[in-house]
Amino acid sequence: MxxxxxxxxxxxxxxxxxxxxxxxxxxxxxxxxxxxxxxxxxxxxxxxxxxxxxxxxxxxxxxxxxxxxxxxxxxxxxxxxxxxxxxxxxxxxxxxxxRPPSPSLTELVDPDVAVQTLVACPRISDAENLGVIIRLANAFGVDGLIVGRGTADPFSRRTLRVSTGSALELPIRQSQDLEADLSSLQAEYEFEIAAAVIDERSIPISAVQRPRRLILVLGNETHGIDDSLEAICDHRWTIPMTDRVESINVAAAAGIFFHKFHEQSTSLEQQNNNVLDNSPST
Structure with a gap:
């Protein structure tokens, strides 16, 4: 030393x-x-x-x-x-x-894993919000993060500190064209895309049944998700709340969704293992 x-x-x-x-x-x-x-x-x-x-x-x-x-x-x-x-x-x-290299889309997807969760952040502009999202993603088994060009630096000092270093463990792709990346994952790898929105007409989180391959899109703290990006989403999910507030912090919302997906992922993985165990041997 x-x-x-x-x-x-x-x-x-x-x-x-x-x-x-x-x-x-x-x-x-x-x-x-x-x-x-x-x-x-x-x-x-x-x-x-x-x-x-x-x-x-x-x-x-x-x-x-x-x-x-x-x-x-x-x-x-x-x-x-x-x-x-x-x-x-x-x-x-x-x-x-x-800094770690930005993984390719192929590197984000594991063909041998039946249940996968990715998170897309088009424009999370606050470094501390991003740090909390990364820490929660790591805690609840998210497989990777894709950040758009309008998102804060995932490897800045502040983001690293708030994430308690989770950004060093979670695969993070810094995308030059987020919409194209998500469309590729959707078409080539059969991911379904869900937008986290504030809209009482959307499916409440209590009724959500996650697909095996899922990308959750988290919107900007103020402006939400751009219309063009929301248009390619397969689902629109929301967290119902009282009328005392208009919205909750994006990182807090992320944690609620991640916990839900983690619980459902465990169940889906067990179902998949049971199918494999009961498959006839050749």
Missing amino acids: PLIPIESIDDPRIEIYRNLRWTNRTRDLGMMVAESLRVARRLVESDCETVTLLISDRKVDKFSGWLPPEVPVYVIEHDQATQLVGFDFHSGVLACGL
Whole structure:
């Protein structure tokens, strides 16, 4: 574990960590920055390559047990670190890694798995909402996420932190043409597409019976789902609520849908296993 002391915040070796509160330069550089002990460790333990770590001089002894021996670890005076990154460096650790490649549609689909759930986010603009969606998707067994060009960066520092590093485990496709991608999955892989909407004429979640291959589309926090994208959906599902509010947070709605699908997925997988067990042997 090479511990490298940093004497000045102008050291070019730590430039990637500068002004993180106000900038997201990592997106254009093919890198990402993980903040907090939990997320930094998940990066180190993931399949993504960790490039460097930056730790506070107050945390060296506490963190020494898990620091990877092959990765440069820059040690900086705590107050200097706060000045460098642009916020209170209370976690005492940041890690920089290479972003995972965006999977192809073929890589998102497992032909040997009978029940699959994908989630599409055309324009989730808030990084924290996206982070919660990713964390919930990972918790409830979603198989992959497809984000449109109008969606927040799934590997930004804020999104990674809120997702508690789940973005490092969940396959995430950054689509250049979301509508075309969904149409391909629909036509070539027999996925059915469901739009999560606010419309009392739509099917309530209590009556939803999910298909074996499902893509759930989550709309923008303010404007919902574009008409052209909603037009290719096979289903329109809604979460009934009182008239005390017009809507609930998109991440909260996602969690309700994901839990429902997870329960139904377990049942469908058991049915599939029973069919296989009862099939005549050749």
